[in-house]
Amino acid sequence: MIKLENISKKFNETVVLKDINIEFEPEKTYAIIGSSGAGKSTLLRCINLLEKPTTGKVIVDGVDLIKDKTLLNPIREKIGMVFQNFNLFAHMSAKKNVMFALIKVKKMKIAEAEAEAIMQLTNVGLAQRLDNYPHQLSGGEKQRVAIARALAMHPKTILFDEPTSALDPEMTQEVLKVIKSLNHTGMTNIIVTHEIKFAQEVADVIIFMNNAEILEVSNTKEFFEKPKTERAKEFLSNMI
């Protein structure tokens, strides 16, 4: 269970998040949508403390992450993250990218980590690309390696930070297909996305953000059929 309490975030004088309160229930899929600059990515990055909130609490499985720094890494281990720009380790092959944290964090033996990496990469359709370096992969392939890298840790939650924004439409589809396959497999998925149709398709809950605030948290069906706020209506009508 992930809980954000009274989170606010300022970059110098700019308010990026304003008094955010939200709970993420286990095994559900959440889509965070809203226009650019609404604070979606910052909110996501607060969950694993890549961004430290200016005020407020981040509570994961009962642990106050900001207070209890020694538990940060063990918690991060259980929260996978996939980034807009893939952020693969440039000096490691696809396989090594997946193996790295298994060896360093999970303290797996090399053979064991390798087997896990091969399995995860095969699952995302990259069995042929194990020994390729990131620069030899297409954008869609890179993102699938990044997903495999996150999944190999067997996280309870996985955060997607605009996973398809740097991809062309074809690659976007191949990555969305993989993300969709993770739906309701026991993980909590939290996805920041501009792919509204995709959000509608996969999410159980829509979190609609505007101007540093959460305006709406609704069941997906409800949100698309009758949004509560004017701003959400406007946002949706602009999407069509």
Add this chain to the structure above:
Amino acid sequence: MKVNFEGIVEYIPYLLGGILVTLEIAIAAALLGSLLGLVFSLLSRKKGLLQIGIKAFIDFFRGTPLLFQLAFFHYGIPQITGIIPTPYISALVVFSLNSSAYLAEILRAGIESIDKGQIEAAHALGVNNWDISFNIIIPQALRNVLPAIMNEFITLVKETSVVSLISLTDLMRRQQIVSAATYRFFEPLLVIGVIYLIMNIVLSNIGKVLERKLKYD
């Protein structure tokens, strides 16, 4: 006066002996300097008093001539402390600190060249700072600045020639001794010049091989 190597033939083994002295100082200073430089570059990433101290240290060693540093350490400081170091110790200390200052700056640039996203990704996976530094940042930083590091090592080999100031019998010092004994300059100078050149060509080739080995794109 014509060029005549016969007069200095008997001194050639003596001149060649200088290679050891030169290499000893250069290699020891390169190793110590690299280690210190790496430590400084990592420590100076955090703002604070330490960062200011390291910056002052680097400014001193980059902003004054090496010859001055050697004289200052070997002749200047002992006047105050009363402790007179051996020439070898002085050379080792000054050259190590001097290269550490240059290497710290080179490595800092290398570290800053690493894309922050990779570091974030590692943090998100729960990797600790030590493993991030030594497995993600440093291998890529080293690869990016390897040519600059090799350049620094080549400079180091050449600059060891100033140790003749504190009467260490390196290549340069031995040439002066041989010249004084034989009244010949061209021949011994030519010999040590060729030796310096060969050492640095070897060094630069080692650099190229390393660059190829570390290549991943």
